[in-house]
Amino acid sequence: MAQLRQISIFAENKPGKIEKITKVLADGGINILAISISSSGDFGVIKFIVDKPDEAKDLLIKNGFTVSLNEVLAIELVDKPGDLHRVAVALLRCGINIENAHVFVVNERAQSYLIVEVEDVDEAKKKLANEELRFY
Amino acid sequence: MIWDREAECMPEKQRQQLQLDRLKAIVSYAYENVPFYRKRFKDKKIKPEDINSLSDITKLPFTEKADLREGYPFGMFAVPRKEIIEIHTSSGTTGKPVVTGYTRRDIELWSQVMARALSMAGATSDDIIQNCYGYGLFTGGLGVHYGGQKIGATVVPISAGQTKRQIQIMTDFGTTILTSTPSYALYLAEAVNEEGLSRKVKLKAGVFGAEMWTERMRDELEKRFNLHALNIYGLTEIIGPGVAQECLEKTGLHIAEDYFYPEIISPETLEPLPEGQSGELVLTTLTREGMPMIRFRTKDITSLTRGVCKCGRTLVKMSRITGRSDDMIKIRGVIVFPSQIERALLEVKGVEPHYQIIITRPHHLDEIEVQVEVSQKMFSDEVKRLEEIRKKIEDKVESAIGLRVKVxxxxxxxxxxxxGKAKRVIDNRKL
Known part of the structure; x- marks a missing residue:
C-alpha cells in the first residue's frame, strides 16, 4: 500500500499567494485533490494533496517556493452520519494526537478520507492496526 | 613560529620609542610630499613639529575613504608615479575605486608583514600554501603570494573557483595551508566531504579573511577540515592583508603595530577610547613610501588588548571585527550593529543570512522588525514549528542586543x- 504524501508550502499572509501556487501546478499539469490552509498571523502553510507529489515539489522549489513533502495518515470515511465519530473514537482509543486534519473527498462523495497529520505516521499506523479502519 | 622575533616580541617601551620615531618621520614625509596632507594640516593649524609624543597623534586630522576617491587616481601618492612598481584598487562598489600604489620598499614591507602573518599560522618553508584569494587588482591574492614566497613556502596561486580542481590539487599536492575567504573554505569543505575525500586532506591551518565571520564558522571549519582556522585582517588603503593576524592562541589578531599604528575612537565623538573598549579602528602607516596614510578611519569596529601573548609576541591584539561604524544604528538610545543581529539569527539552526532590519517609530518608541527568509532547511509543514523558530530567533536577538524585536x-x-554589499537596514523613522 502506497503511503499518502502531502505537500506543504510556506506563504506570507498576503493576497495572491494561492493564485501563484496554483498557476505553477496548473502549468505543470498537476491535479490538485485536496487543499487546506493553516495560518498564524503574518504567515501560513498551504497544504495540498496532488496526483504527482514529487513532480509538484520539484516544480514549486524551482519556482522559488519553500516546500516540504510529508507522509500523512489517510483514513477512509464512509459517506454516512457518525462515521467521522467512529474514526475519532479509534484514534482516541489508541492515544493518537492529531496535529492537523482535513477531509479529502474522492469519487463524488462516495468515498473520502480523513487526512490526519501526526508526529509519527508509522507508529500511528501500528497503534491503529487492530482498529477496523481502512487506509489510503 | 615567529618570523621576526626581535620586532614581534619587542618590549612595549622600546616599541613605543620606535613608533614615535617613525610617526614623526611619516608625518613630515606626508606633509612634504602629499599636497592633500599639507592642506589638511594647515586647515587644522598643525605642523609636523607639533608631534612630540604618540598621544599627539590625536592632533592630526583623519583621512577617510572619500578623501582617497577625491584624489583618484594618483592624488594620494607621495612619490612620482614612475617609482610606483605596483598598483591595486578596492572593489569600488560605491563609486570610484580606491587606488593604492606601492614602491619597491612598500612591496618588501608587505612581504614582511605577510611572512609574519603566515608564520603565525604555523607556515614554514616546508609548507604548501593553496592560495584561493583572487589574484589581480584585489590585494588578497598577491599579498599572500609575496608573504608565502618570502618564507620560502610553495605557493599554489590558484585563486577562487574551479572547485573540482581545488580539491584535486589539495589532495594530490598535499596542501597544508589554505588561504581563502571563510565562506569559500566552508564551501570547499562541503565539496570535499561530498566527494568522500576528507581523509586525504592534509591541511593544518587556514588563513581566513576578507569578509566578516564568526566563532561559529571557526568551529565549523575546524571540525570539517581538522585544521586551525585563523583570522587575518587588512585593507587596501593601508597595504592589503597582513595588517593583523591571529596566532595559534586564537585570542585576537596581532597588529603589525611597528608598521601600522592603531587607535580606537568613538565613531560618534571621534575621541580616543580607553584600552579594551570597542570602537572604530584608525590606522596610520608608519613607513609606507608610495602612499602614506595618516589616521585612516577603517570604519571597522573592534577593541585592542595589550600584554604579552602566550605565543610570546608583544604586538597588541585586536578582537574579531564585530561591525562597521557606517552601518551602526541607534535604537532607543542603544547602539546596534546589523552584524550582531546576523550572528544571533545564524545561531538558530537552518536560518540563512538573508534578512532585513526595518526600523520604525510608530508612536514614541523605536520598533525593530527583522524579516528573515524561510529556508528549505528550516521549513517544516507545521505552523507550530515555524512559530517556535520565530520565537527562538526573537530570543536570540534579544539576548544579543538587549532589545526585543519582532521577527x-x-x-x-x-x-x-x-x-556587492546587501542593504540590511531600512530606517523608516521620521526623526
Whole structure:
C-alpha cells in the first residue's frame, strides 16, 4: 500500500499567494485533490494533496517556493452520519494526537478520507492496526 | 613560529620609542610630499613639529575613504608615479575605486608583514600554501603570494573557483595551508566531504579573511577540515592583508603595530577610547613610501588588548571585527550593529543570512522588525514549528542586543538581493 504524501508550502499572509501556487501546478499539469490552509498571523502553510507529489515539489522549489513533502495518515470515511465519530473514537482509543486534519473527498462523495497529520505516521499506523479502519 | 622575533616580541617601551620615531618621520614625509596632507594640516593649524609624543597623534586630522576617491587616481601618492612598481584598487562598489600604489620598499614591507602573518599560522618553508584569494587588482591574492614566497613556502596561486580542481590539487599536492575567504573554505569543505575525500586532506591551518565571520564558522571549519582556522585582517588603503593576524592562541589578531599604528575612537565623538573598549579602528602607516596614510578611519569596529601573548609576541591584539561604524544604528538610545543581529539569527539552526532590519517609530518608541527568509532547511509543514523558530530567533536577538524585536518570517528571495554589499537596514523613522 502506497503511503499518502502531502505537500506543504510556506506563504506570507498576503493576497495572491494561492493564485501563484496554483498557476505553477496548473502549468505543470498537476491535479490538485485536496487543499487546506493553516495560518498564524503574518504567515501560513498551504497544504495540498496532488496526483504527482514529487513532480509538484520539484516544480514549486524551482519556482522559488519553500516546500516540504510529508507522509500523512489517510483514513477512509464512509459517506454516512457518525462515521467521522467512529474514526475519532479509534484514534482516541489508541492515544493518537492529531496535529492537523482535513477531509479529502474522492469519487463524488462516495468515498473520502480523513487526512490526519501526526508526529509519527508509522507508529500511528501500528497503534491503529487492530482498529477496523481502512487506509489510503 | 615567529618570523621576526626581535620586532614581534619587542618590549612595549622600546616599541613605543620606535613608533614615535617613525610617526614623526611619516608625518613630515606626508606633509612634504602629499599636497592633500599639507592642506589638511594647515586647515587644522598643525605642523609636523607639533608631534612630540604618540598621544599627539590625536592632533592630526583623519583621512577617510572619500578623501582617497577625491584624489583618484594618483592624488594620494607621495612619490612620482614612475617609482610606483605596483598598483591595486578596492572593489569600488560605491563609486570610484580606491587606488593604492606601492614602491619597491612598500612591496618588501608587505612581504614582511605577510611572512609574519603566515608564520603565525604555523607556515614554514616546508609548507604548501593553496592560495584561493583572487589574484589581480584585489590585494588578497598577491599579498599572500609575496608573504608565502618570502618564507620560502610553495605557493599554489590558484585563486577562487574551479572547485573540482581545488580539491584535486589539495589532495594530490598535499596542501597544508589554505588561504581563502571563510565562506569559500566552508564551501570547499562541503565539496570535499561530498566527494568522500576528507581523509586525504592534509591541511593544518587556514588563513581566513576578507569578509566578516564568526566563532561559529571557526568551529565549523575546524571540525570539517581538522585544521586551525585563523583570522587575518587588512585593507587596501593601508597595504592589503597582513595588517593583523591571529596566532595559534586564537585570542585576537596581532597588529603589525611597528608598521601600522592603531587607535580606537568613538565613531560618534571621534575621541580616543580607553584600552579594551570597542570602537572604530584608525590606522596610520608608519613607513609606507608610495602612499602614506595618516589616521585612516577603517570604519571597522573592534577593541585592542595589550600584554604579552602566550605565543610570546608583544604586538597588541585586536578582537574579531564585530561591525562597521557606517552601518551602526541607534535604537532607543542603544547602539546596534546589523552584524550582531546576523550572528544571533545564524545561531538558530537552518536560518540563512538573508534578512532585513526595518526600523520604525510608530508612536514614541523605536520598533525593530527583522524579516528573515524561510529556508528549505528550516521549513517544516507545521505552523507550530515555524512559530517556535520565530520565537527562538526573537530570543536570540534579544539576548544579543538587549532589545526585543519582532521577527517576521518571509518567503525565500523576497528580500532584494544586491550585487556587492546587501542593504540590511531600512530606517523608516521620521526623526
Amino acid at each position: 517576521t518570517l518571509v518567503e525565500p528571495k523576497s528580500i532584494p538581493r544586491s550585487e
